[in-house]
Amino acid sequence: MADRGGMVQSRGLGIWLTHLGLIVGILFIFFPIWLAFVASTVSQQDIVRPPMPLLPGDKLVENYGRALSAGINAPVARMLFNSAVMAVGIAVGKIAISIISAFAIVYFRFPGRQIFFWLIFLTLMLPVEVRIVPTYEVAASFGMLNSYSGLIFPLIASATATFLFRQFFMTVPDELAEAARVDGARPMRFFFDILLPMSRTNIAALFVILFIYGWNQYLWPLLITTDPSMNTIVMGIKQMFPSGDDTADWPVIMATSILAMLPPVAVVVGMQTFFIRGLVDSEK
Amino acid sequence: MEKRVTFKGLWLPILLVLPQIVITAVFFFYPAGKAVWQSLFIPDPFGLSMQYVGLGNFEFLLSDPYYRASFVTTAVFSTLVTAVSMGVALYLAVLADRLIKGSGTYRTLLIWPYAVAPAVAGVLWLFMFNTRVGVVTWYLGQLGYDWNHVLNPREAMGLVVVASAWGRISYNFLFFLAGLQAIPRSVIEAAAIDGARFWTRFRTIVFPLLSPTTFFLLVVNIVYAFFETFGVIHTITSGGPQQATTILVYKVYSDGFIGQDLGSSAAQSVILLVLVSILTVIQFRYLERRVHY
Numbered sequence: 232m233a234d235r236g237g238m239v240q241s242r243g244l245g246i247w248l249t250h251l252g253l254i255v256g257i258l259f260i261f262f263p264i265w266l267a268f269v270a271s272t273v274s275q276q277d278i279v280r281p282p283m284p285l286l287p288g289d290k291l292v293e294n295y296g297r298a299l300s301a302g303i304n305a306p307v308a309r310m311l312f313n314s315a316v317m318a319v320g321i322a323v324g325k326i327a328i329s330i331i332s333a334f335a336i337v338y339f340r341f342p343g344r345q346i347f348f349w350l351i352f353l354t355l356m357l358p359v360e361v362r363i364v365p366t367y368e369v370a371a372s373f374g375m376l377n378s379y380s381g382l383i384f385p386l387i388a389s390a391t392a393t394f395l396f397r398q399f400f401m402t403v404p405d406e407l408a409e410a411a412r413v414d415g416a417r418p419m420r421f422f423f424d425i426l427l428p429m430s431r432t433n434i435a436a437l438f439v440i441l442f443i444y445g446w447n448q449y450l451w452p453l454l455i456t457t458d459p460s461m462n463t464i465v466m467g468i469k470q471m472f473p474s475g476d477d478t479a480d481w482p483v484i485m486a487t488s489i490l491a492m493l494p495p496v497a498v499v500v501g502m503q504t505f506f507i508r509g510l511v512d513s514e515k
Numbered sequence: 516m517e518k519r520v521t522f523k524g525l526w527l528p529i530l531l532v533l534p535q536i537v538i539t540a541v542f543f544f545y546p547a548g549k550a551v552w553q554s555l556f557i558p559d560p561f562g563l564s565m566q567y568v569g570l571g572n573f574e575f576l577l578s579d580p581y582y583r584a585s586f587v588t589t590a591v592f593s594t595l596v597t598a599v600s601m602g603v604a605l606y607l608a609v610l611a612d613r614l615i616k617g618s619g620t621y622r623t624l625l626i627w628p629y630a631v632a633p634a635v636a637g638v639l640w641l642f643m644f645n646t647r648v649g650v651v652t653w654y655l656g657q658l659g660y661d662w663n664h665v666l667n668p669r670e671a672m673g674l675v676v677v678a679s680a681w682g683r684i685s686y687n688f689l690f691f692l693a694g695l696q697a698i699p700r701s702v703i704e705a706a707a708i709d710g711a712r713f714w715t716r717f718r719t720i721v722f723p724l725l726s727p728t729t730f731f732l733l734v735v736n737i738v739y740a741f742f743e744t745f746g747v748i749h750t751i752t753s754g755g756p757q758q759a760t761t762i763l764v765y766k767v768y769s770d771g772f773i774g775q776d777l778g779s780s781a782a783q784s785v786i787l788l789v790l791v792s793i794l795t796v797i798q799f800r801y802l803e804r805r806v807h808y
Contacts, residue, residue, distance in 0.1 A: 365547070428538050
């Protein structure tokens with residue numbers, strides 16, 4: 232954006248006010264996270280006698296160690312693992328079933344193709360929250376409670392990804408398929424040798440979005456994982472609060488909150504370009 | 516749109532769409548259909564049989580003061596969440612857009628809260644405003660204000676709104692900034708030459724040209740406030756006090772899983788299904804039509 236003229240940009244004093252405004256906004260956004268981080272590095276005593284300190288203490292290793300190895304209901308390391316399986320399972324599963332069905336819809340003519348297309352279109356934007364009770368019953372009847380398949384499969388039943396791959400395949404030049412056909416390549420050969428490599432960027436962008444979606448699920452894991460050792464980290468935090476009048480173990484809870492944020496934040500920051508692209512694509 | 520070049524085959528394409536068909540049928544269409552079906556029945560007190568009541572569940576819901584109250588709560592909640600998160604995001608995006616250098620740095624700093632789960636956001640805000648140990652509560656106490664969202668419905672609503680809006684600012688900021696940067700500089704510079712001050716330019720040129728983005732975000736944020744804020748509500752207030760923060764999605768959950776009232780919960784699901792379909796249709800229709808023309 233270096234070539235944008237100076238006339239409508241701020242200069243002089245204005246530029247400092249602009250920076251100041253942005254910094255205030257960023258501080259407001261960062262403050263809750265900073266506070267959680269500080270709380271995860273001090274002792275319970277520092278917290279239960281308010282006001283708590285606003286600068287980190289020296290209990291970081293102890294608190295995180297205690298959270299990861301013991302936790303409260305289940306070791307947080309275990310919950311992190313469950314979340315990772317769920318998030319990666321959802322991202323990979325959804326991309327895999329979507330890309331092959333988009334391939335079929337775009338590159339083949341078969342009976343029922345149009346009906347199929349409309350069926351998947353219907354699933355766009357209907358979140359699992361809307362049909363929780365019956366979906367829970369289905370999962371329960373398959374014995375999927377407290378299992379990874381129960382955490383993953385019901386959440387890949389939507390067609391957003393199919394839709395995106397279809398849009399992308401429509402922009403792939405016909406000549407490529409033509410050439411493949413003339414060469415006598417079988418459809419799956421074309422898919423693996425040409426289409427799949429061309430879709431790399433789209434797959435990466437979608438992976439980022441779906442990973443975060445899966446990692447951050449709350450209601451569904453809350454319903455179907457009653458066994459603490461199957462809890463995901465995002466839903467497990469709330470379970471760490473005592474039910475009665477006891478004081479919560481804040482340092483461990485806050486350490487867990489920070490751990491719950493790290494993987495999706497790392498994915499967003501590390502894959503920023505894919506993330507923005509995926510976000511914009513998936514909302515088109 | 517159709518591809519000109521296609522492959523031949525019947526079983527291969529069917530095999531390729533099969534996994535998605537099966538999963539969608541089992542976990543999407545069957546449950547959605549069952550929700551519609553269940554909404555027409557009430558179970559007997561012992562849960563042994565179901566009695567057909569037609570639209571009885573819906574009639575009961577619409578005359579139920581708690582359900583109506585939940586509608587109002589949802590409307591207030593989603594309006595506030597949308598207004599707060601979009602307002603702050605637009606403000607930050609306008610500032611970042613004024614910078615020639617550095618807007619990329621601010622973007623990097625501002626986008627990552629997007630990755631924080633609503634439920635985690637709820638825990639963070641609960642910690643700050645906790646009635647016993649919360650830092651903000653303590654400082655408010657020093658100022659003579661007695662914060663207690665556990666007892667005060669308005670404070671509870673305020674807290675879940677801020678916690679929900681907070682996590683959404685990044686997303687809105689990204690789209691607003693992209694929308695602002697897509698506005699041709701020449702248009703704004705022409706107005707500047709004509710002597711229009713910043714605020715006039717914003718009101719008469721920038722904001723109208725930004726309207727497709729604004730409208731899109733409006734719909735997306737309402738959908739977010741309706742469905743994805745469940746984690747915030749569940750972690751902070753569990754719908755209380757006195758159901759002051761029981762939004763529709765929370766009520767489906769609490770009536771269905773805690774109250775075990777399957778017929779009513781299913782009828783509520785159907786109503787939500789209709790609401791979200793309407794929002795989707797509005798989004799698709801108006802996005803095609805470009806709001807500012």
